[in-house]
Amino acid sequence: MTTVALTGAGGFLGWHTRAAAHAQGIDARPVPLGDAFVPESAADAISGADRFIHIAGINRAPEEEVLAGNVRLAEQAASVLERAERPPATVAYANSIQSGNGTPYGHGKQAAADVLRAAAERIGADFVDLRLPNLFGEHGRPFYNSVVATFSHQLAIGDAPHVDQDRELVLLHAQYAADALLGTLDGVGLAGSEVRESVTGLLTRLSALAATYTHGGEIPDLSDAFERDLFNTFRGAAFEEVTPIRPDRxxxxxxxxxxxxxxxxxxxxxxxxxxxxxxxxxxxxxxxxxxxxxxxxxxxxxxxxxxxxxxxxxxxxxxxxxxxxxxxxxxxxxxxxxxxxxxxxxxxxxxxxxxxxxxxxxxxx
The missing domain is CATH 2.60.120.10 (Jelly Rolls)
Structure with a gap:
C-alpha cells in the first residue's frame, strides 16, 4: 500500500486530501506541527512514507504572524524530513498562486517553499511545488476558507449574500488539489480543472443552484463538472436545512x-x-x-x-x-x-x- 504523511490533516484541504487518499487505497498519516509538534513522533510518521505532503499553513492572523508562522511550520517539517530514518522519495507542498506577490502571506508561502525545497534536496527527494488557486469544496468554513463556503452558508440559511468587491477568481475544487498533492493527477489535469469566474458570476451560479434545490429538492443541470462541484459544496452547507426532502403525495x-x-x-x-x-x-x-x-x-x-x-x-x-x-x-x-x-x-x-x-x-x- 502506498503511504503518505501529511501536515494540516485537520484543516479543510487536509480533510479533502485524507478523503481522496482513502478512496484510492492510500494510507495517510497525520503529522502534527505548530504547538503540537513533537519531533520524534513526527519523524516516525514520516519515516517509510512514499510521499510527504505539507499543507499546514497560516492565512488568517496579524501580518507578522502570517509571515513568520508559515516559515516556522516549514522549518518544523524540514527538520523531521532530515531526521526521518527512511525519508520519503517525494515532498509535495500545497503552495499558493499568491506566493511571492509582495504580501506577508505571499512572502511566507514563498519562504516556506524555499525551506522545503532545500530540505528535499538534502535528503535526495523530488520536490513538487503546487501553486494552488482559490480552493472550494464540501465543508469549507464560511467567512474563512473561501467565498464559495460563505455564499453557500448564507444561501442555505436564507440570507441574501452580496458582493463587496467584484474581481475574477481562479477556482479549483479541493478534490482536484488533493489528487495533485497525492500525485494521482498531473499538472495538465490540474490546470484543466481550474475555472475562472467573477465573484458576481459565482454568486449568480450558486443562487440559481440554491433556488432550484430548495424548491422541493429539484436537481439542477449537473452536466458541467464545475456546476456539479458547486452544487455538492452547497449541498454540504444546506444538508441540515433541506433534509429530509418531502415530496408532495x-x-x-x-x-x-x-x-x-x-x-x-x-x-x-x-x-x-x-x-x-x-x-x-x-x-x-x-x-x-x-x-x-x-x-x-x-x-x-x-x-x-x-x-x-x-x-x-x-x-x-x-x-x-x-x-x-x-x-x-x-x-x-x-x-x-x-x-x-x-x-x-x-x-x-x-x-x-x-x-x-x-x-x-x-x-x-
Whole structure:
C-alpha cells in the first residue's frame, strides 16, 4: 500500500486530501506541527512514507504572524524530513498562486517553499511545488476558507449574500488539489480543472443552484463538472436545512403518486431494490456523485457519517410519509430495513454507473 504523511490533516484541504487518499487505497498519516509538534513522533510518521505532503499553513492572523508562522511550520517539517530514518522519495507542498506577490502571506508561502525545497534536496527527494488557486469544496468554513463556503452558508440559511468587491477568481475544487498533492493527477489535469469566474458570476451560479434545490429538492443541470462541484459544496452547507426532502403525495381511491426526482438536465440513472427485513444495504460513500434514496414501500433507517468523524445521523423513513434523503459527498451511508415486510427503495444518481470508474468506495457507517 502506498503511504503518505501529511501536515494540516485537520484543516479543510487536509480533510479533502485524507478523503481522496482513502478512496484510492492510500494510507495517510497525520503529522502534527505548530504547538503540537513533537519531533520524534513526527519523524516516525514520516519515516517509510512514499510521499510527504505539507499543507499546514497560516492565512488568517496579524501580518507578522502570517509571515513568520508559515516559515516556522516549514522549518518544523524540514527538520523531521532530515531526521526521518527512511525519508520519503517525494515532498509535495500545497503552495499558493499568491506566493511571492509582495504580501506577508505571499512572502511566507514563498519562504516556506524555499525551506522545503532545500530540505528535499538534502535528503535526495523530488520536490513538487503546487501553486494552488482559490480552493472550494464540501465543508469549507464560511467567512474563512473561501467565498464559495460563505455564499453557500448564507444561501442555505436564507440570507441574501452580496458582493463587496467584484474581481475574477481562479477556482479549483479541493478534490482536484488533493489528487495533485497525492500525485494521482498531473499538472495538465490540474490546470484543466481550474475555472475562472467573477465573484458576481459565482454568486449568480450558486443562487440559481440554491433556488432550484430548495424548491422541493429539484436537481439542477449537473452536466458541467464545475456546476456539479458547486452544487455538492452547497449541498454540504444546506444538508441540515433541506433534509429530509418531502415530496408532495397525491392520493385518491386508486392509490397514491409522488415524484422522486425532477432533474433540470444532465445524465441520470434510476435503480430499484428490494431488501429483506433486518438487512442493510450501502456501506459506501461517493467523492462526486449525487445520490438520492427514496423508500417506496416499507420502513427503513437511513444512516450517514461524515468521513473521519464518529457522529452518525439517522433518518427513519417509510412509505406512509414519503421522504427522500440525498447523500452528501464523502459521507458513508447505508439503508436498513427496520420493518416487518420487504423494503422497496428507489435510488437515483446524476451519472450513469461506470464499472471502470464507479465512484463508490466501501466504508461502513
Amino acid at each position: 397525491h392520493a385518491d381511491a386508486r392509490g397514491s403518486f409522488f415524484e422522486i426526482v425532477r432533474s433540470h438536465g444532465g445524465a441520470g440513472q434510476t435503480s430499484f431494490s428490494t431488501t429483506a427485513p433486518g438487512i442493510t444495504r450501502g456501506q459506501h460513500y461517493h467523492r462526486r456523485k449525487v445520490e438520492r434514496f427514496t423508500v417506496l414501500s416499507g420502513e427503513a433507517v437511513i444512516s450517514l457519517r461524515r468521513l473521519f468523524t464518529t457522529e452518525v445521523l439517522e433518518f427513519r423513513v417509510s412509505s406512509d410519509s414519503p421522504a427522500s434523503i440525498d447523500m452528501p459527498t464523502m459521507w458513508a451511508h447505508n439503508i436498513t430495513n427496520v420493518g416487518d415486510s420487504e423494503l422497496y427503495t428507489a435510488f437515483w444518481s446524476n451519472e450513469l454507473f461506470d464499472p471502470e470508474r464507479p465512484d463508490t468506495i466501501a466504508e461502513p457507517v
